Structure formats: structure tokens, C-alpha cells
Amino acid sequence: NAGVTQTPKFQVLKTGQSMTLQCAQDMNHEYMSWYRQDPGMGLRLIHYSVGAGITDQGEVPNGYNVSRSTTEDFPLRLLSAAPSQTSVYFCASKRGEGEQYFGPGTRLTVT
Amino acid sequence: GESVGLHLPTLSVQEGDNSIINCAYSNSASDYFIWYKQESGKGPQFIIDIRSNMDKRQGQRVTVLLNKTVKHLSLQIAATQPGDSAVYFCAERRNSGNTPLVFGKGTRLSVIA
Numbered sequence: 001n002a003g004v005t006q007t008p009k010f011q012v013l014k015t016g017q018s019m020t021l022q023c024a025q026d027m028n029h030e031y032m033s034w035y036r037q038d039p040g041m042g043l044r045l046i047h048y049s050v051g052a053g054i055t056d057q058g059e060v061p062n063g064y065n066v067s068r069s070t071t072e073d074f075p076l077r078l079l080s081a082a083p084s085q086t087s088v089y090f091c092a093s094k095r096g097e098g099e100q101y102f103g104p105g106t107r108l109t110v111t
Numbered sequence: 112g113e114s115v116g117l118h119l120p121t122l123s124v125q126e127g128d129n130s131i132i133n134c135a136y137s138n139s140a141s142d143y144f145i146w147y148k149q150e151s152g153k154g155p156q157f158i159i160d161i162r163s164n165m166d167k168r169q170g171q172r173v174t175v176l177l178n179k180t181v182k183h184l185s186l187q188i189a190a191t192q193p194g195d196s197a198v199y200f201c202a203e204r205r206n207s208g209n210t211p212l213v214f215g216k217g218t219r220l221s222v223i224a
Contacts, residue, residue, distance in 0.1 A: 004154075031209055040119060042200060042216040043155070050209050058211060090154050097143065100212060102154035 001026050004103035006091050012109045013081040021076040021106050023091030029101075031094045032074040036060065036087040037105075043090065049074055081110045119198060121219045130188040132218045134201030139182060141203040145212065146175060146186045149198045158186070158199075188220075196222045 007022045025032065033048035035058075045058030049068040063085060065077040074093075078085060088107050094100040124130045136144070142163040147155035161168045161175045161184075168175050174187040184201050198219050202212040 033211060035214075040216060043202075043214040045211050045213070048211050092154075096209060099157045099160065100145070102147075102156070104154050105152075 003027065004091055004093050004101050006089075006103035006106050008106060009104070010107050012111065013078075014111055015082060017081050018077070018079050019081065021078075021089055021091075021108070023074045023076065023103060024072050025074075025091075025093040025101070026072065027093065027095070027101070028071060029093035029095045030071065031096075031100075032068065033058070033092050033100075034064070034066065034074070034076045035090045035092065036085075037090060038087050046076065046089075081108075083110045086110045119217050119219045121221060123221045123223060124191045126193060126222055126224050127190055130186075130191045130195065130220055132186045132188075132199050132220065134184040134186075134215050134218075136182050136184060136201070136203045136215075138203065138205045139179070141205050143204040144175070144177060144184050145202045146173075146184075147200045147202065147214075148195075149200065149217070151197075155200060191220075191222050193222045193224055196220055 004025045030051045034046040035043040037043050044060050046064050047066040049055045052071050055066050086109050088105050090105050091103040092100050145160040146158040148158050149155045159170045159175050161177050166177050172189045176185045198217045200214050200217045202214045
């Protein structure tokens with residue numbers, strides 16, 4: 001298994017640009033989530049999904065959209081990037097009450 | 112360079128000594144707790160978990176202690192090694208079932224060789 005994969009690894013955007021951060025898992029996990037990590041702030045939940053076709057907001061959802069059309073994929077969309085969205089983004093997945101696995105992260109800079 | 116982890120509490124430990132990393136949680140209804148380790152430039156990795164019906168759980172070189180009375184969680188690492196240097200996060204699940212984990216801000220462990 002590849003586990004949780006994320007692309008791209010690094011990205012630089014200009015303010016106002018849009019982009020999609022990709023996340024995929026091959027463990028047949030029904031639960032997937034997106035976090036952002038900023039210095040001194042720990043990991044903050046953006047959006048999560050408990051299964052295909054179901055998404056919900058986390059702690060900091062503003063400025064981000066998600067969809068879950070398949071079990072494997074959970075893309076995170078930034079419709080109009082802002083400098084405040086400069087961060088490291090982590091996708092994670094788990095099955096039921098089991099261990100949550102994290103991807104390697106995407107480092108995003110918005111100028 | 113690594114920007115994650117700036118302004119975090121830091122614990123410096125001599126190689127071979129035991130480390131204790133502490134975490135306070137806020138929700139008395141939380142029923143599941145996890146410790147993660149995050150090395151520079153990588154995603155968090157699972158270390159050990161504990162459910163609220165337990166007060167202690169041991170793994171390889173690690174022990175997690177849970178004190179529900181004071182809502183306190185600790186991670187003990189025995190015979191700390193340079194490879195243990197990382198940022199450590201505790202996380203809690205605030206309701207039963209398939210609900211999101213809530214993470215603490217993290218502690219940086221620095222092992223002095």
C-alpha cells in the first residue's frame with residue numbers, strides 16, 4: 001500500500017489564484033480529513049469526510065472547498081488564494097475508530 | 112527550512128535519559144487519546160493511543176498515562192535517543208465514534224548527544 005499520498009509537495013501561488021491540493025489513500029478508509037499546520041498553532045482541522053458523498057466543516061473551513069466523490073480521493077480546493085492560507089497542509093485517513101494516517105504534506109506559499 | 116514548530120514549548124533531554132512530555136485536554140467527554148511524532152519535513156506519525164477506560168498503556172520504549180481527574184495525558188519515552196528528536200502532539204477525540212481528532216499545539220523534544 002502507498003498509504004496516504006499528497007500532491008504537489010510544494011506550491012507557490014499568487015493572491016487570487018485557485019488551485020486544488022490532491023489527496024488519495026489506498027487503504028479503503030472511509031474517513032478522510034484535511035488539516036493545516038502553522039507555527040505555534042498545531043494542526044487545525046479544515047474539512048473532513050466520513051464517507052463518499054459526505055463532507056463536513058472543521059475548525060477553519062473558510063476559503064476552502066472539498067468534495068468526496070470516491071472513497072480514495074479527497075481534494076482540497078482554494079478558490080481564491082490569500083496570503084493567510086500560506087501553510088503546510090496535511091491530509092489524513094482512518095477506518096472507524098482506528099489509527100489516523102497522515103500524508104507527507106503540501107507546503108503552500110501565497111504571495 | 113522548517114517553519115513548523117516555531118514558538119513551541121521545548122524539552123531538552125540528555126541521550127539515554129527518560130523523557131516526559133505532558134498534555135492537558137479540556138473536554139471531560141473525550142474518550143480516546145493519541146500521541147503523534149512529527150519529524151522535520153514529514154507528516155505526523157502515530158506513536159501510541161489510549162482509551163478513556165484505561166489509565167496506562169505501554170508500547171516499545173513508550174508509555175502513555177491518562178489522568179482523567181485532572182484531564183492530563185503524558186508520554187514517557189525511555190532511554191531517549193537522538194532519533195526521538197521531533198515535535199510531539201497529543202490529540203483527543205471529543206465524542207465517541209467517527210469524529211475528528213483535536214490536536215494540541217505540540218512540544219519539541221531535543222535530545223542532546
